[in-house]
Amino acid sequence: AAPSAVRDAAGLLADRVGRYAYVSSRSVYAWPPAAGLAEDGPLVAGSPDDGDVPYAEAKRGGELAVEAAFGADRTLFVRAGLILGPYENVGRLPWWLNRIARGGPVLAPGPAESPIQYVDVRDLAGWTLDAVAAGLSGPYNLVAPPGHATMGGLLGACVRATGSGAELRWTAPEELLAAGAEPWTELPVWLPPGETYDAMHTADVSRALAAGLRCRPVAETVADTWAWLESLGGVAPQRPDRPGVGLPPEREAEVLAALAGR
Incomplete structure (x- = not known):
């Protein structure tokens, strides 16, 4: 607003x-x-x-x-920070789940061990209610702590939740950028090393942790989002004021082919 x-x-x-x-x-x-x-x-x-x-x-x-x-x-x-979980209407985790559910080779933005920071919407809501009840005031960074999640952990959980035979083709950041793949939009959640990565995925959340922030496992966020998505027939709601995210299938195939030819 x-x-x-x-x-x-x-x-x-x-x-x-x-x-x-x-x-x-x-x-x-x-x-x-x-x-x-x-x-x-x-x-x-x-x-x-x-x-x-x-x-x-x-x-x-x-x-x-x-x-x-x-x-x-x-x-x-x-x-x-980045908010994921059931009822997401931006499409980031839903896109990865639907893409991985289709199976086949998946362009996976590496490195797999790259830490990422997000907060499950339910953990955000629960912490906020508890904080109000406790009379907390002032600013709090609200995402999971560093080390809670990685890109590999997130996409691996998508493979397990969907039960697909998808093959994650982990690709180095420099190769993705050279192929013209767009971080964050075409490859949701992922950012290469640099200022934007530091801004999104390296927050100090020690204040929120000291005030009771608890973050559920990555696998739970992913599995619950998949269950919700399946209940909608695989089509997540999309905010009308936000463009869609994710690589179109033909674009992903082009990038995978270009990388394989190197």
Whole structure:
């Protein structure tokens, strides 16, 4: 929502409820955020009076709007990173599950041991409710800790959950980039080493862990998302304001063929 909408809502609620938990984003940190960035990192500019502004500025403006209405002691900022799990309407994990369920050789972005950070939506929701009940305030980075998940662990769990005979063809980042494969969009979740990887997959979440964050196993997130996806006939909902993700089959075949020919 636009910061001005958050401002108006917070203003109406300030004298009626005890606390405000605002699900923000790690995008509020100034670019490029350093690897291992904690909650005290530099932030983008934002205003509670802003209307339609870019995502990072909108989230920061929303934070400022809530804090202005409720005060710092009654405000909780849940700075989420990548969110996965059942009911996802962006399509990242659903795309990988559907692709791997089709079987055959799968272009798998490596290295397999590359750590990734996301949070299961149910873990995010549970932690937020507990944090509000405990009276926590201030900002918290909300993703799983480093080492909880890897790209190989995520895609391997997809193979097991779907029961497919897919063969993961692990491919080095430099080879993928040379072949023109697009990180994050064509190959969801994956990012090559660099600033964007550091921003998305190396957050310091020690504050949230100390405040009770517990993250379910990767296999559980993947299996539950697959069960949900199957209940929908394999077609996940898609937000109308977001483009679809994933490599089209013909594009994946082209990249695999090009890599095999080297």
